[in-house]
Amino acid sequence: MSDPIRFRGPAASDAADVWRLARDSGALDLNSPYAYLLWCTDFATTTVLAEDATDRRVGFVGGYRPPTDPEAAFVWQVAVAADQRGRGLGRRLLDAFLSRPGTRDGRWLTATVTPSNAASLALFRGYADARGVGCDEHERFPAEVFPAEAGVHEPELALRIGPLPPR
Numbered sequence: 001m002s003d004p005i006r007f008r009g010p011a012a013s014d015a016a017d018v019w020r021l022a023r024d025s026g027a028l029d030l031n032s033p034y035a036y037l038l039w040c041t042d043f044a045t046t047t048v049l050a051e052d053a054t055d056r057r058v059g060f061v062g063g064y065r066p067p068t069d070p071e072a073a074f075v076w077q078v079a080v081a082a083d084q085r086g087r088g089l090g091r092r093l094l095d096a097f098l099s100r101p102g103t104r105d106g107r108w109l110t111a112t113v114t115p116s117n118a119a120s121l122a123l124f125r126g127y128a129d130a131r132g133v134g135c136d137e138h139e140r141f142p143a144e145v146f147p148a149e150a151g152v153h154e155p156e157l158a159l160r161i162g163p164l165p166p167r
């Protein structure tokens, strides 16, 4: 049977669905529709979408190469549609992300995660474990650097996975 999930780079016409995936994720900070348009165009080579057999967008990873850390491929946001979770799609999305033209020479997979996000921590730690590489963790953004008027925000832990083998 052919694989029902396909991975591809995004275009402007995908940005509204990426925004919807982020909105419906139950965990991500929702950015403006315009931010997702930029991600699907200016950052298309470091972003990946997953589609099912009906062409429904069921997951995405948006990322970039930080100018201050050029060997890293940074995951800005990752989400899997609720009805597709727990089947390995998150892991496959990270593989697809690290195979994009803009990330495939990255030596480190980096991200930030809030301490209460068990699914996200399990995704990244499991990814490192499965590849036999380290997952260094430290607090990057303490709670107080977020604007108080925007409501309580947990600190963000930085994860640094690698070094990754050549792809």
Ligand SMILES: CC(C)(COP(=O)(O)OP(=O)(O)OC[C@H]1O[C@@H](n2cnc3c(N)ncnc32)[C@H](O)[C@@H]1OP(=O)(O)O)[C@@H](O)C(=O)NCCC(=O)NCCS
Pocket: 025, 026, 027, 028, 077, 078, 079, 080, 081, 084, 085, 086, 087, 088, 089, 090, 091, 092, 111, 112, 113, 117, 118, 119, 120, 122, 123, 126, 127
């Ligand atoms: C995080 C997320 C992308 C994971 O996607 P997924 O397709 O369910 O993940 P996978 O099925 O590939 O599972 C990866 C690992 O995480 C574990 N995991 C998944 N959901 C979990 C949960 N709710 N609690 C604990 N562990 C969980 C799996 O058991 C698996 O572990 P393993 O590698 O040891 O086998 C998904 O839960 C999601 O979209 N969450 C909302 C958005 C979000 O929090 N994004 C991350 C912010 S940085």
